[in-house]
Amino acid sequence: MRERSVDRATQEMLQRAKQERLETAWDRWEAQQPQCGFGQLGICCRICNMGPCRIDPFGKGPQRGVCGADADTIVARNLARMIAAGAAAHSDHGRDVAHTLLLAAEGKGGYQIKDPIKLRKIAAEFGIGPDTKSDAEVAKALAEKVLAEFGQQEGELTFAKRAPKARQDLWRKLNIMPRGIDREIVEVMHRTTMGVDNDYRNILLHGMRAALADGWGGSMIATELQDILFRTPAPLKAKVNLGVLKRDEVNVVVHGHEPTLSEMLVAASRDPQLQQLARQKGAKGINLAGICCTANEILMRHGIPIAGNFLQQEVALATGVVDAMIVDVQCIMPALSSLSQCFHTKLITTSPKAKFPGVEHIEFHEERAYEIAKEIIQRAIENFPNRDHQRVSIPAHTTDLIAGFTTESVFRFLGGRYRATFRPLNDAIIDGRLRGAAAIVGCNNPNITHDWAHIEMTKELLKNDVLIVTTGCAAIADAKCGFLRPEAAFEYAGPGLREICEAVGIPPVLHLGSCVDNSRILTTLIEIVGEGGLGDDFSKLPVAGAAPEWMSEKAIAIGFYVVASGVFTVFGTPHPIYGSRNVTKFLTEEIEKLVGGKFAFEPDPIKAAHLMIEHIDRKRAELKLKEPMYTPVYA
Numbered sequence: 361m362r363e364r365s366v367d368r369a370t371q372e373m374l375q376r377a378k379q380e381r382l383e384t385a386w387d388r389w390e391a392q393q394p395q396c397g398f399g400q401l402g403i404c405c406r407i408c409n410m411g412p413c414r415i416d417p418f419g420k421g422p423q424r425g426v427c428g429a430d431a432d433t434i435v436a437r438n439l440a441r442m443i444a445a446g447a448a449a450h451s452d453h454g455r456d457v458a459h460t461l462l463l464a465a466e467g468k469g470g471y472q473i474k475d476p477i478k479l480r481k482i483a484a485e486f487g488i489g490p491d492t493k494s495d496a497e498v499a500k501a502l503a504e505k506v507l508a509e510f511g512q513q514e515g516e517l518t519f520a521k522r523a524p525k526a527r528q529d530l531w532r533k534l535n536i537m538p539r540g541i542d543r544e545i546v547e548v549m550h551r552t553t554m555g556v557d558n559d560y561r562n563i564l565l566h567g568m569r570a571a572l573a574d575g576w577g578g579s580m581i582a583t584e585l586q587d588i589l590f591r592t593p594a595p596l597k598a599k600v601n602l603g604v605l606k607r608d609e610v611n612v613v614v615h616g617h618e619p620t621l622s623e624m625l626v627a628a629s630r631d632p633q634l635q636q637l638a639r640q641k642g643a644k645g646i647n648l649a650g651i652c653c654t655a656n657e658i659l660m661r662h663g664i665p666i667a668g669n670f671l672q673q674e675v676a677l678a679t680g681v682v683d684a685m686i687v688d689v690q691c692i693m694p695a696l697s698s699l700s701q702c703f704h705t706k707l708i709t710t711s712p713k714a715k716f717p718g719v720e721h722i723e724f725h726e727e728r729a730y731e732i733a734k735e736i737i738q739r740a741i742e743n744f745p746n747r748d749h750q751r752v753s754i755p756a757h758t759t760d761l762i763a764g765f766t767t768e769s770v771f772r773f774l775g776g777r778y779r780a781t782f783r784p785l786n787d788a789i790i791d792g793r794l795r796g797a798a799a800i801v802g803c804n805n806p807n808i809t810h811d812w813a814h815i816e817m818t819k820e821l822l823k824n825d826v827l828i829v830t831t832g833c834a835a836i837a838d839a840k841c842g843f844l845r846p847e848a849a850f851e852y853a854g855p856g857l858r859e860i861c862e863a864v865g866i867p868p869v870l871h872l873g874s875c876v877d878n879s880r881i882l883t884t885l886i887e888i889v890g891e892g893g894l895g896d897d898f899s900k901l902p903v904a905g906a907a908p909e910w911m912s913e914k915a916i917a918i919g920f921y922v923v924a925s926g927v928f929t930v931f932g933t934p935h936p937i938y939g940s941r942n943v944t945k946f947l948t949e950e951i952e953k954l955v956g957g958k959f960a961f962e963p964d965p966i967k968a969a970h971l972m973i974e975h976i977d978r979k980r981a982e983l984k985l986k987e988p989m990y991t992p993v994y995a
């Protein structure tokens with residue numbers, strides 16, 4: 361049987377879960393085998409009540425649904441709806457942040473403008489002039505303009521105009537320049553309902569427009585406005601893995617996505633009164649730790665430790681030391697509810713959008729944010745005496761890391777103190793010390809050994825002088841393995857990359873934040889193109905992207921905006937499209953001619969890394985750059 365995880369802490373906890381007969385996602389994944397082939401191939405349609413219909417993949421049975429839709433249409437429609445769902449999730453997050461900015465401007469909820477410089481910069485992009493006086497006035501005007509882009513009917517998204525001119529022109533020519541964020545998502549739902557669009561290319565091109573509305577809309581809005589509200593991250597040290605949970609402190613684990621909540625929990629956990637209460641209850645203090653992307657958010661800005669990534673949410677609970685697990689939205693397994701009942705752990709839901717039957721709900725309202733955060737922390741403290749110390753088991757594994765890189769801070773670091781510029785990065789690529797750059801992002805999935813694909817792909821790329829940026833659960837996997845320490849350059853990087861990391865003092869893998877912060881990858885690419893010498897569009901750059909352990913619809917949305925921005929992207933397990941040869945060919949070959957990027961699907965992380973390296977080398981050749989200084993090496 362395949363190993364479940366390569367992470368030692370997780371392995372230990374899975375052992376324990378087995379002894380105590382606690383069920384995890386891996387068990388449920390096994391119980392689901394064999395998974396539905398129609399679903400995997402994307403050829404099941406439940407869109408109308410003449411169905412459900414399915415296409416026979418062997419060509420012997422029906423090749424059309426009752427309405428006459430064929431495999432191409434059904435596959436494309438299903439995939440487009442996945443994009444819409446992913447884009448909706450990121451964009452709703454962005455919307456909430458915009459709403460919070462408005463509250464901050466009105467002095468409500470205890471939120472402040474922590475990065476007024478960025479506020480002014482972004483406001484200028486939205487046409488808010490420097491004559492507007494106070495930060496509060498600017499923030500109000502900006503929040504209103506941003507909120508209007510969700511419901512905008514015509515025109516173009518403001519941030520899409522950050523892309524290189526050639527890219528914008530291409531989007532306009534293909535008619536995929538996003539108009540309004542909600543509009544593109546709604547239009548996916550309309551086009552894919554019974555009896556509308558049945559040209560798979562047309563469906564997927566619009567899918568790209570919705571994805572672009574995510575990457576250059578909802579996600580970018582989330583990142584930029586979060587920086588304004590909670591400050592732009594800067595490099596800092598922290599720790600990761602289950603060993604960050606503490607025996608003698610109140611452990612509050614925050615899991616989900618939106619920093620509007622987790623930022624307030626950070627503040628509340630430092631409240632002297634609550635600290636005092638924790639001591640009264642016999643704890644040495646309050647220990648906040650995170651899981652999934654909300655963890656990345658408060659790691660980036662406060663150095664709060666990360667307990668684990670997506671597949672560690674259950675094993676974190678099974679340590680028996682979590683006094684409260686606070687969740688908001690996205691990537692939260694419904695299984696947490698029954699599992700928490702096996703321990704003293706209080707699971708608390710906070711979003712009106714995500715309730716669990718029978719689970720305590722303390723609704724979070726940005727207007728009363730601090731008050732509610734304090735109430736939540738207090739609930740955790742009061743639960744501390746209920747902990748059964750006999751049942752505590754914390755795996756003694758933690759790893760040090762450096763996080764907090766952004767387009768702005770990479771800029772500063774690569775430029776050194778005197779030259780704030782991307783020049784050294786571009787020069788290193790041009791002269792061949794660096795082969796190129798790659799992004800490794802996305803989730804965990806029990807269908808691939810936990811963390812394994814992230815780690816193997818990272819090693820292979822580093823060895824071949826490819827600088828890596830990472831976000832989301834991939835970043836947490838790489839952090840646990842030690843790639844986010846500057847020393848990792850000596851241990852894993854090829855000679856060219858090592859030289860650069862040493863000169864600049866950065867780790868060879870740069871943590872850019874949560875999944876909405878994939879927008880930082882886009883803004884970094886803008887800087888690289890702008891710096892010059894590597895072509896006038898993203899599609900010319902020697903870069904590639906990957907989501908080796910993806911599971912969420914959000915990963916599909918991200919993949920599509922990255923590809924539609926001109927970047928070659930490899931997914932581990934395939935999208936559910938293999939039931940249509942045409943759609944597969946379109947996404948893995950033909951679209952490159954349209955948008956300059958395309959998809960590949962390769963579950964073997966070493967092979968996937970080499971697809972990326974070959975692509976990078978091809979781009980280098982097209983740019984007529986020197987041969988990379990070091991020849992490719994294979995694992």
Ligand code: NFS
Pocket residue numbers: 617652653670690691801802803804831832833834874875876911912914915
């Ligand atoms: Ni991204 Fe983050 Fe993790 Fe995947 Fe889920 S937490 S938003 S979707 S699982 S990387």
Ligand code: SF4
Pocket residue numbers: 405406407408409410411412413424425426427428429434554555
């Ligand atoms: Fe079947 Fe067509 Fe209805 Fe889908 S839309 S369920 S293929 S009849």
